Amino acid sequence: MSNESQQVVLKHEAGSGTPLTLRNVSVAYKTRKGDVQAVRDVSLDLRAGESIALIGESGSGKTTLGLSIVRLLVKSAQVTNGEIIYRRNGKEIDVLGLNKKELREFRWKECSMVFQSALNAFNPVIRIWDQMKDTAQSHGWKDKKAIRQRSLELLKFVQLDAERVIDAYPHELSGGMRQRVLIALSLLLDPQVLILDEPTTALDILTQRTIIDLLRKLKEEQHFTMIFISHDLAIAAELADRIATMYAGRVVEVGSADDIFYRPRHPYTLGLIRAVPKVVGDFQELFSIPGSPPDLIDMPSGCKFHPRCPYATDKCRQEEPDLVPVGPEHMAACWHWREVEKELQSKPLHSIS
């Protein structure tokens, strides 16, 4: 981490307003056993410069939702309902209506996605420079010298030894270095929105920290609009302004990071927070959530969390609750959120002991 690398300043044009709006988005996978309702009726507004984290366990639909925004769903999956609207400089784009050519413009230039496994995202037989050059050229960027300069600048920004890395093959780089190259690549065409799917999973702790600090820099200094997808609550606590909890394909709670961590109103969010240990400080008791995530083909009736929920009543078994306001800028989909509130008043969540 040389000092020189930290002086690189990117000229990022931060957006304004609401770059991305999801309205009642549903996604289903067709399988032989029936339709898998991976995402159900999700509505979210992403404000310019904010970072939002989608949290939830495997199968909650968070990655599927991310993929549907950049239209990278596999063939067997389909957006069955809803709208995805993207805005830049006062222009509105209906993402689901884009044709192939428009879609190519949209990806990378407007919205880019960084995937979970950094090794698989590269072509193993071409050098980093060629990956970057190809990406830029296929988006109509002709001047090779300018591409190289921009690439070097970005690699320096992500704290890599740019001159060495740019001519390396993917296998010559460690996992953490590859992840940083991917982040640099995603910034190449200066997109307005970045989607990062499990950006630090499978990395070692110290490497993970450098990636988190780098992403924080993108957020605080460059004001990128970002979506983090993670099963790890800690990533959300470190990087997100707002958090949306997903369960069985739905957003069951959304609010500021502090609301979600200190004043959760959905029993599932509360359950997750009580299940995760902290490293510093004294011992704390942990609680697990009974049962296991639902079968998405044959889902429970009513609220999908009711079989695992300590607050569940007959109403929960019959009717699925909608998101309702539970505080300023804070919504939860639970019939019994007031009871959760009451319980937390008598037993508040931490913070530092």
Next chain:
Amino acid sequence: MALIELKNVSRTFGKGDERVVAVDNVSFAIDEGEVLCLVGESGCGKSTTGKIVAGLLEPTRGHVLFDGQDISKMDKESFRRYRHSVQIIHQDPYASLNPTQTVRQMITRPLLRHHKARSNEEAEKRAIELLEIVDLTPAQDFMNKYPHQLSGGQRQRVSVARALTVEPRFIVADEAVSMVDVSIRVSLLNMLSRLQDEFNVTFLFITHDLALAKYFAWEGRISVMYLGRIVEDGPTRRVVMDPRHPYTQALLAAVPEADPELARRKRRIELRSADIPSLLDLPSGCTFHPRCPYFVAGVCDGEVPPLVAIPEGGRVACPVRKDISIQLIEETPAAPAA
């Protein structure tokens, strides 16, 4: 007397230029009923150490003692008893169970094979008891299931039940809960803790996750490994609340916390280099010296620093910092992000 003891154990792989020292001169002892957590990043030698303890790998140098007896000098019968007494639970419950066997077969067969049950009826009865111990209830419902019909957490419970068939005194759990969803993880850990409380099972718990290590081994001890060596060990409370080795401190400071305010207030430790050295070309002296913020030329890159006992408990392999405590949480909260 210690149940398991490692004395100056080393293990190398490969030859010549390709030779890798995966475990370098590791010594520790675990008493009966105790929990020892081995933590470290990938490639630090923690799994290799676990396999050596379980008798699945032979050390290149050094000795493994079980009940005070060197396992390399045991006769056939004693070695068999040792192997039964030590069971290992692996990380991936999707790979460690035979997909063509039902839970009943997986549990009753070893019971019969190792004469822990004399008849099918007895094996059946014992299998149900074991499934109940690992909280797979009602046990009858699980007996006829195949692994693909079980969730990750349930599979891991079957692995544990299967390990319990031979009534082990010692369990090596190698990243046993890492692949399980967050909401289920705690109940698995609590189940393992109960084995320790109720059956006095001794644990070597291997993990890269310091928060899990702290939770599981709060009453036990932690050993921190880096590039094949133990750099610090001691009672969990001391290691977590008052870490002394710069590597332990860096790890604890780097772990992201699931608490926004804590994340803001946690101290940052800048390393001199972000890259982990190659095992094929290890730095001289303390292998952490090229990254260590407290590096002292001539001291850290010369001799390998030995583990030295400190009065607060445990041992630290750092002559420079072993007596100095640091704060991991800043006193005043840093300004929250705009």
